[in-house]
Amino acid sequence: LTCLIKDSELAFGDKLGSGSFGVVRKAEWHMPTGQVLPVAVKTLRASMSREADLITDFLQEVTTMQSLDHPNIIRLYGVVLTQPLKMVTELATFGSLYDIVRMRRGSYPLARLWLFSSQIAAGMEYLESHHFIHRDLAARNVLLASKELVKIGDFGLMRGLGRDKDHYIMGAHRRIPFAWCAPESLRVGFFSHASDVWMYGVTLWEMFTYCEEPWLGLSARQILFRVEREGERLPRPSDCPQELYSVMRKCWACNPTDRPTFAQLTTLVAEAQ
Numbered sequence: 080l081t082c083l084i085k086d087s088e089l090a091f092g093d094k095l096g097s098g099s100f101g102v103v104r105k106a107e108w109h110m111p112t113g114q115v116l117p118v119a120v121k122t123l124r125a126s127m128s129r130e131a132d133l134i135t136d137f138l139q140e141v142t143t144m145q146s147l148d149h150p151n152i153i154r155l156y157g158v159v160l161t162q163p164l165k166m167v168t169e170l171a172t173f174g175s176l177y178d179i180v181r182m183r184r185g186s187y188p189l190a191r192l193w194l195f196s197s198q199i200a201a202g203m204e205y206l207e208s209h210h211f212i213h214r215d216l217a218a219r220n221v222l223l224a225s226k227e228l229v230k231i232g233d234f235g236l237m238r239g240l241g242r243d244k245d246h247y248i249m250g251a252h253r254r255i256p257f258a259w260c261a262p263e264s265l266r267v268g269f270f271s272h273a274s275d276v277w278m279y280g281v282t283l284w285e286m287f288t289y290c291e292e293p294w295l296g297l298s299a300r301q302i303l304f305r306v307e308r309e310g311e312r313l314p315r316p317s318d319c320p321q322e323l324y325s326v327m328r329k330c331w332a333c334n335p336t337d338r339p340t341f342a343q344l345t346t347l348v349a350e351a352q
C-alpha cells in the first residue's frame with residue numbers, strides 16, 4: 080500500500096524548480112520513527128488533482144510507482160493526500176540534466192553523456208520490464224543524483240493524472256511535449272514502450288545538442304508532416320559520434336515495431352562506444 084505522509088512531517092526548504100506538473104521543493108521528512116530524511120517534494124498543481132476519481136487513479140498509479148526500485152529511477156517514498164497532493168521522493172542533489180547540460184554546454188565531457196545514455200536506457204529497461212510506460216521522457220525529467228549518476232523522474236505522471244489509460248487526453252491544461260512524441264502518439268494519442276523508445280532518442284539528441292529545443296518553433300501538425308510524409312528526422316548533433324546518432328535513428332523508426340526495445344538499447348549504446 081502507498082505510504083501516506085502528513086504535511087506536518089515535512090519541513091520545507093528551498094524551491095528546487097518547477098518541473099512538469101508542479102513545483103518541487105527540498106524538504107526534511109521527519110518520519111514517525113524519529114528518523115529525518117532529506118527529500119524532494121513535488122506539489123501537484125491543483126488543476127491536476129481536483130476530481131475525486133482522478134485521485135483514485137492517481138493513488139493506483141502511485142502504489143505501482145512506489146514498488147519500483149532501481150538505481151536509475153527516482154525513488155518514490157510516499158504521498159501527501161491532503162490538498163494539494165504532494166509526492167515525496169528521493170532527492171537528486173544536482174538537479175535536472177537539462178539545467179546542468181544547458182549551463183555547461185560544450186564543456187560537458189562526451190564520455191559522461193555516453194554514460195548517462197546507458198544509465199537512462201537501463202532505467203527505462205527496468206520500467207519496461209515492469210510494464211510501466213513513462214510518456215514524458217525528456218532531459219528535463221532526468222535528474223543527477225551525483226556527477227556520474229542520473230535517475231529518471233516523473234514516470235507515469237501523465238497516466239496517473241490523465242483519466243484515459245493509454246490515450247491521455249490532449250487537454251488544454253496539460254502541456255503535451257509534441258516535439259518528443261512518437262508519430263502515433265501525436266496522431267492518435269497512443270503511448271507504449273515503443274513510443275517511450277522514440278522519446279529516448281529525442282532525449283539523447285537533447286543531451287548531445289546541450290539541450291537545444293527539438294523541432295524549434297514547429298507545431299505538432301508540422302512535425303508530424305515532416306516526420307511521416309517527408310521522412311525527416313532531427314539532424315546529427317555536431318558533437319555526437321556517428322555510432323550514437325545511428326542508435327537515435329533506430330529509435331525514430333516510423334513503425335513502432337521496428338524500434339529497438341530498451342533491453343536491446345542498453346546493448347546498442349554500450350556497443351556504440
Ligand SMILES: Nc1nccn2c1c(-c1ccc(Oc3ccccc3)cc1)nc2[C@H]1C[C@H](O)C1
Nearest residue numbers: 096098103119121169170171174175232233234
Ligand atoms: N527529486 C528531485 N530532486 C532534486 C531536484 N528535483 C527533483 C525533482 C522531482 C521530479 C519528479 C518528482 O516526482 C516523481 C518522481 C518519480 C515518479 C513520479 C513523480 C519529484 C521530484 N525535480 C527536481 C527539480 C529539477 C526540476 O527542474 C525540478
